[in-house]
Each structure stands twice: as C-alpha cells, then as structure tokens.
Amino acid sequence: MIGCVLMKFVVAGRVILDDLENPTSSAPYGLLFMASVCVFAGRGWIGKCIVVSVCVLHFLLTLWFGYSVRAYNSLPDPSWFPNTIGIGYPAVKLWLYYPYPGLILMAVSLVSLIMLFPSTLVRVFAIKKISAPVCWIQISGPSIVLYTLTILGQPTSYTIESNLDPAQFLSTHHKFYLPLMHFMFVLCLVGVASSVFGLYKRWDVIVNKPFSPAHAAFVFPCLSHANAIQAYRGAVDTFSTITPGSPFKVALFCYWMFFLVGGTIICFVFSVKFFRRLPKWTQIQVESPEEQPPAPNETHVAGAVGLGERWRLQPWLSPAIVQANETGALVRRRRGLQDGRGAFVRSRNLTAVGFEPLLSLAELQDEIDTLLAEVERNPPRRRRGWHSAIPGIDFGSDLASLGSGSYGRAHVFDGLFDAVSWGSSGGNQNPRRSRAQSEDVNRISLARSQSRRGHGRQDTSDSDLMHAWA
Numbered sequence: 001m002i003g004c005v006l007m008k009f010v011v012a013g014r015v016i017l018d019d020l021e022n023p024t025s026s027a028p029y030g031l032l033f034m035a036s037v038c039v040f041a042g043r044g045w046i047g048k049c050i051v052v053s054v055c056v057l058h059f060l061l062t063l064w065f066g067y068s069v070r071a072y073n074s075l076p077d078p079s080w081f082p083n084t085i086g087i088g089y090p091a092v093k094l095w096l097y098y099p100y101p102g103l104i105l106m107a108v109s110l111v112s113l114i115m116l117f118p119s120t121l122v123r124v125f126a127i128k129k130i131s132a133p134v135c136w137i138q139i140s141g142p143s144i145v146l147y148t149l150t151i152l153g154q155p156t157s158y159t160i161e162s163n164l165d166p167a168q169f170l171s172t173h174h175k176f177y178l179p180l181m182h183f184m185f186v187l188c189l190v191g192v193a194s195s196v197f198g199l200y201k202r203w204d205v206i207v208n209k210p211f212s213p214a215h216a217a218f219v220f221p222c223l224s225h226a227n228a229i230q231a232y233r234g235a236v237d238t239f240s241t242i243t244p245g246s247p248f249k250v251a252l253f254c255y256w257m258f259f260l261v262g263g264t265i266i267c268f269v270f271s272v273k274f275f276r277r278l279p280k281w282t283q284i285q286v287e288s289p290e291e292q293p294p295a296p297n298e299t300h301v302a303g304a305v306g307l308g309e310r311w312r313l314q315p316w317l318s319p320a321i322v323q324a325n326e327t328g329a330l331v332r333r334r335r336g337l338q339d340g341r342g343a344f345v346r347s348r349n350l351t352a353v354g355f356e357p358l359l360s361l362a363e364l365q366d367e368i369d370t371l372l373a374e375v376e377r378n379p380p381r382r383r384r385g386w387h388s389a390i391p392g393i394d395f396g397s398d399l400a401s402l403g404s405g406s407y408g409r410a411h412v413f414d415g416l417f418d419a420v421s422w423g424s425s426g427g428n429q430n431p432r433r434s435r436a437q438s439e440d441v442n443r444i445s446l447a448r449s450q451s452r453r454g455h456g457r458q459d460t461s462d463s464d465l466m467h468a469w470a
Helices: 001-018 029-040 044-071 079-084 087-097 099-126 132-155 166-201 213-219 220-238 247-282 302-307 321-327 361-377 412-425 433-453 457-469
Strands: 329-332 345-346
Touching: 001 329, 001 345, 029 079, 029 220, 044 079, 044 087, 079 087, 079 099, 079 132, 079 345, 087 132, 099 166, 099 302, 132 166, 132 213, 132 220, 132 412, 166 213, 213 220, 213 247, 213 345, 220 247, 302 321, 302 361, 302 433, 321 361
Parallel strands: none
Antiparallel strands: 329 345
C-alpha cells in the first residue's frame, strides 16, 4: 500500500497535490497514515523509520487540513476525523519508540476530539446534507481517543518501571485513569448512537448509490471501535474492582465480539467488492476536451466558496463538496506528449470524492442552483488575513487548471506565498476577482432571471453563471 502511494507520488504527484487542495478530497489521506503505522510498528529499524516518517507527515497533514477547512469556511463533520483525531493511532505507535513526542500527538488527538465531536453530534442530527458514509465515521472519533489514552495506563509514560511502586500505581490509576476511560466509553456509545441515527435517516439515499471507495467509511470505524472496546476492557480488568464473570463484564465482552466479528465480516465483504471494481475505478474514461470538468478556480461556485456553512439548518450542500464534485479528479493519461509523459486532464467518471459518493449531474445542478440562490440573497464577504487565500482558487491555479496537453512543474508554492502575503497586507487576494466582485451578484441575478424566463436551466448554468463567477 505504501509502495503504491509512493509510486503514485513519483509518477503523478500533482494528482495528490490536487487532492490536498480541497478538504473533501483530502479527507481519506489520514486513514492511509493510520493504517500504515499499524502495519509497520515493531518491524525493526525499517518499521521504525516508516512510523516516524508517517507521524511527521500526519502532523503536517493535520496542520494543512486545519488551514484548508478554515479557508473554505467549513464547519466540522465526521469526515474530518481521520486527518485530525486520527493522529492518535500514530501517537501510540510513535510512543513505542519516542515516548514524549507520542504524548504530544496524543494531546493533539484529544484536543481535536474536544473541539470537533460536540459540533459533529449536532450537525449529524440537524443537517441531512451530510452523507451516510460520513455520518458513520462518527463512531471512530471517541474510539480513536480511547485507544490513544492507553498510553497513560503504561508505567513508562511518566516514570521508570524499575522504580515503580505497584500499589501506588494501581491506586492512582483507579482514582484518575479509570474514570477517564469510563467517560470515553460513554462517548463511544454516544458516537455509535449518532452514527446509527445518521445512517437510518439517510438510508434511502445511500442504497441508491453504487458501491464506491467512499464505502470504506463503513469499515474502519467498526474495527476502530472494536479496538477501543478491547482497550477499555483491559483498563477495567486491570484497575477496577469488578469481579470476573459479572454481568457488566459479560455484556462488555459480548458487545466487543459483536463489533469485532461484524466489523471483520464487513471488512472482508467490502474488500472483495473493492478489489473486483478496482480495475474499473483506476481505468478512468476521460471525457473529450470540451466536456472536461473545469478547474477549481473556474467552477460555478468558485466565488461562492466564501459562503461556507451555517450552524442553523441550511438548504445547501457544503461549497467545498460541490466544488469537488464539479471539478472531479485530476487524471494522468498513459500516453501523451513527445517527451513520453502523459498529459493531466480532469474527469468526473468517478464513483466518489473522498468519503462522499459522487453526485449525479442532476443532483449537482440542483446543488449549484441552491448554492447560487443563497449567494444571491446573502453575498459572502471577502475575508482578510492569513486564512483568506483559498486553495485551488486564490493559489495553486497553475496546478488546478492542468488539462489536456499540460505538463511541466506547477508553481504552487509561489502562488501560495503571493496569496498569503496579499492577505496579510490587507490587499486584494486576486485582482481579477476583486475587480469583478461588485458585479458578481448582478450577473448572477441576470443569469437566474433569464433562466426563469425560459432560456433553459442547463444552458444558463453552463454559460451565464460560469461567466458570472469566472
């Protein structure tokens, strides 16, 4: 798995960079890092090097992901967990080699849970626009942190084992550590209830979607939860006074076995379906040049990204998700130009974007219309400061606009520095868009009024609205 990702970065690194520009398409990368450390931890010096490297990459991903969701003005949902709370798995494996850096990553995971989990509980219940696979990831948040906190139950986490007083160690953990684990177990149950409720409310939608890579979101939360329950059972057996064979321990064992066996069956079935469809997913049929999706800075919703999301009930889908669906994925053709390297093109012949099942064209058009109608009523304000440069729109356009016949190195970081410096100085982020900002709402109003008079919704969306937000 690691080798395939490294090969992808060497052969088509711009595809990975393009994914990282949008928080929707970058969400699964944290899951890759979580799986990697679990596989390579304890594998000699090679495993140590891989674990340390992955921990560094995951920490950088957490920082970048925090910037991107702030730039897109997005609100928390469970798809954030692999890139943020998920750093708890690397924390445990890093602790095996370097205890104090592991404790730092554990703190990052715990703080992420405190900041995100209450918000995601409310939004999964209130916002039906959140997809079913994303809702199911809710299970993993408290489960990852509960497993991560097992670091605190180890003697070497704060003292030298040879100088340890066993009686004092057990007494201290019985007073402080065990109540913390009880509390985390309750949060895990809350997360399970939230996920089940979210899946129930969205069942009619997800059953009509084809099987896609987004369905991986139904696998890893179950196994992560089983892992957390096993860690909780270990804490109860070690530090509590509950006798073996008590109803609580029997019920806890049955609950653990349910998720362990059920999660394993789901993992096996979904893995078989995944590998059967993998050739079709990787051999993407590219559209003709005139039908290829637009770059992120040329989408219908490029100017509406600043609208973001709201805590109240909102009728529109997250602009980041709409933009990811409209741009599709960056694909490298097998054969291309005279230097033997394939050209980069965009395509929507996918089944998922990140953990989000791909919207159909009709669904995408409805979401674009809803989003632009909201922008017409409440135009987003242009932000100032370091977070105002939006990936893929305000910088990275050289990379984002790669299309048929394009190759060569994109100057992504030059654009990043320019955009951030504009934001810090209080100047315009993008002179072209700033000059047109005062005319955006008027153009959209005109385009929508023409559409209502009978010019055709599809033609209006593909021409007038494109020019309105260009």
